[in-house]
Amino acid sequence: MLASSRSALASARQCRQMSHASNKLSGQVAVLTGSTDGIGLAIAKRMGQEGARVVVSSRRSHNVERAVQEMHDLGLKDVLGVQCNVGKPEDRHNLIDQAVCKWGGVDILVTNAAVNPATGWLLDCSESVWDKLFDINVKSTWALTKLVAPHMQKKKKGSIIYVSSVAGFGGIVPNAAMSGYIVSKTCLLSMSKMVAQQLASDNVRVNCLLPGLFKTRFGEVLHADNEISKFMLPTIPMRRFGEPDEIAGMAAFLASDDASYITGENFAVAGGMQTRL
Structure with missing residues (x-):
């Protein structure tokens, strides 16, 4: 029974990966942070399959090179890789400048870069860890939005997608491994609403994705530990962890004209x- 279920899931995943031919993002330029692995890379691949010209980025150059090669292996040629530590202002500027220099603008921004530098309860969090959580998970998203917004406002069109976490809605029981991370990710829920109001008159849309528990390297603290996994799985009605490509379709939808009134x-x-507070 278990083998049959796994086979069905593998077959469904293969069908998802083979069915992206609508070109709903044709000609658009998509810039993604934290996009050389896991959810970020899955979204980058999907947007490329939908016709977008894609800029992938992360802190380490070898990860950027590997991600670009993976996308080339899929037949996606309009891909630019940029090393970018989103905590550094000069790197953020360079990321957007390179996209504009190569392709003339930015139509889509996906902010997926995030950190969880230390475990521990919230009031045991050091000031340096607290600062890093908010610098990477919150401030960089705000700063990158400020950089791309003028390009989108000039064109009177754009889509900005923040990647938060279902934990921000209380969908994951707060624990010592994630408490500071959860607080930082909750900030993105209100940020998306505030920025959306400011940019709506220019037809620039801002939405927020809240992934649940996905099989990624970043999420290993929850899915790779058998004891934690046994505790978490019953909180998921579908009784399984998600695969990164299962969130990519939602990101592509939100970036496209199919979501023009969202x-x-x-x-x-x-x-x-x-998903409730």
């Missing part, structure tokens, strides 16, 4: 986990 919203992709 802004300021938070979307959970979490296998049915509860």
Whole structure:
């Protein structure tokens, strides 16, 4: 029974990966942070398959090179790789400047870069860890939005997608491993709504994705530990962890004209986990 279920999931995943031919993002330039692995890379690949010209980025150059090669291996040629530590202002400027220099602008921004530098309860968090959480998970998203917004406002069109976490809605029971991370990710829920209101008159849309528990390297603290996994799985009505490509379709939808009247919203992709404050 278990083998049959795994086979069905593998077959469904293969079908998802083979069915992206609508070109709904044709000609658009998509810039993604934290996009050389896991959810970020899955979104980058999907947007490339939908016709976008894609800029992938992360802190380490070898990860950028590997991600670009993976996309080339899929037949996606309009891909630019940029090394970018989103915590550094000069790197953020360079990321956007390179996209504009190569392709003339930025139509889509996906902010996926995030850190969880230390475990521990919230009041045990050091000031340096607290500063890093907010510098990378919150401030960099605000700063990158400020950089791309003028390009989108000039064209009177654009889509900005923040990647938060279903934990921000209370969908994951707060624990010592994630408490500071959860607080920082919750900030993105309100940021998307505030920025959406400011940019709506220029037809620039801002939405927020809230992934649940996905099988990624970043999420290993939850899915790779058998004891934690046994505790978390019953909180997911679908009784399994998500695969990165299962959130990529939602990101592509929000970036496309199919979502032209959607802004300021938070979307959970979490296998049915509860999403309430």
